[in-house]
Amino acid sequence: MGRHPARRRELRGLAILVPGPGKAIPNNTHFDTTRANVEFSGAEAVDLVIEEGRHPSVIHPFKGNMDLAALEAFIVERGVESVPLVMVTVTNNSGGGQPVSLENLRGVRAICDRYGLPLFLDACRFAENAWFIKQREPGYAHRAIPEIVREMAALADGMTMSAKKDAIANIGGWLALNDDAWAEAARNLLILTEGFPTYGGLAGRDLEAIAQGLREVIDEDYLRYRIRSTAYLGEALVEAGIPCVQPIGGHAVYLDAGSLLSHLEPLQYPGQALAVALYREGGIRGCEIGSVMFGRHPDGSETPANMELVRLAIPRRVYTQSHVDYVIEVVRWVAERAAQLPGYRIVSQPPQLRHFTARFETIA
Ligand SMILES: Cc1ncc(COP(=O)(O)O)c(C=O)c1O
Structure with missing residues (x-):
């Protein structure tokens, strides 16, 4: 019935x-x-x-x-x-x-x-x-x-x-x-x-x-400024030869760490390596969106994610153009040294959402 x-x-x-x-x-x-x-x-x-x-x-x-x-x-x-x-x-x-x-x-x-x-x-x-x-x-x-x-x-x-x-x-x-x-x-x-x-x-x-x-x-002037300021960062990085997801997205620029750190295997977490380097060198807090975030499956097995990215999300109404120019300088500096960046392994991790709380060490 x-x-x-x-x-x-x-x-x-x-x-x-x-x-x-x-x-x-x-x-x-x-x-x-x-x-x-x-x-x-x-x-x-x-x-x-x-x-x-x-x-x-x-x-x-x-x-x-x-x-x-x-x-x-x-x-x-x-x-x-x-x-x-x-x-x-x-x-x-x-x-x-x-x-x-x-x-x-x-x-x-x-x-x-x-x-x-x-x-x-x-x-x-x-x-x-x-x-x-x-x-x-x-x-x-x-x-x-x-x-x-x-x-x-x-x-x-x-x-x-x-x-x-x-x-x-x-x-x-x-x-x-x-x-x-x-x-x-x-x-x-x-x-x-x-x-x-x-x-x-x-x-x-x-x-x-x-x-x-x-x-x-939904104000068009706000949206034009918002999307344009994200593109400003992305275009400068692309012009400097740094691989990014293109076209540049709305709220963030996504660095293609898989290409930039091609000496690392996906499960050596190139995105994590790049995110750590950006923070250490310039205090820039980005976020890995790659195999750390998406590589682990509910049964505990691990496979590489589709892409190995680092997201530089831009808070609204916080930064001026000179802040963004500083970010461009730091990313360029780190990118020039990308081939020397070490990979990472995970030391401890929770069963879900490991990228929030996992602990890492470098691979010697
Ligand atoms: C598409 C999308 N869904 C969900 C979330 C999660 O939002 P919250 O952190 O407020 O739970 C985010 C955060 O960036 C997001 O981009």
Whole structure:
């Protein structure tokens, strides 16, 4: 006998929130914490970004796009029952801060509709994504950013959001669900694991900062300045012959440590080696996005990640051009000595999200 429709929707809500063993979530590329949460529930996190998005030097206007053929084949092969939802990360942080086109999002939506699946955005950088659509997607040059954002959002059934990113706030985030039964399931889970929704969460001042940040982040002058200042850093490094993910992403420049430190094997962690050197030489705090972050699987085995990158993420409204010029000088200095940088091995690590707390030593 079929279940009552409301109960069916509530069960779908639970599968969205805690997918569990036997389930798989496709995404263009899962961000690290998103991946870890999927895997911690026992489900599999599957990355299906287009081929261009897997090669740092290949130029493509929307390198964050989902491979639509691969997505459909995956759903058919695994079976719809095993796929609680499809996610798209805008912009694609672990793939180089690369945007996703509206044409591609519509393609994902059409596949989701064909198989009755919800589509969620990991929307941390929705405004930067909208800016790239305005700049690069045919037909959008004269559209206002809020309109483009609405068009992106209208394609989705839900979103996850870290307010530290495109809500320009210092803390917080949210899960938005366009379905009352799913929201009910989320609230019930919250009561079970944390407390009633009004017990904690964000203070009033933080909510107001988020509301103001959301107004400011879609301002075209702000977005032009933001994206241009990231490109300024990236272009200077590319001009100096330093391999970077191209085109330059929205919120960060991604150094291609795999190419720059080609004397190291991926599992000697070239990205970690470069990140350590940048910090030691110039106090520049970047982040490895490579085999330290993504190389270890839930069963403990280890394989190289797709790319070995170091992300130089640029905080909003913090640095001046002279700060960035200093970063350029330090990166150039370290890059000239890259061939002498040692590899690393891991001395101790937790089972999940090891890049936050693992301890390393150099390989002699
Ligand atoms: C796409 C994406 N999703 C999720 C997160 C995690 O956000 P938080 O640190 O607020 O949990 C990030 C952080 O950089 C991100 O870029």
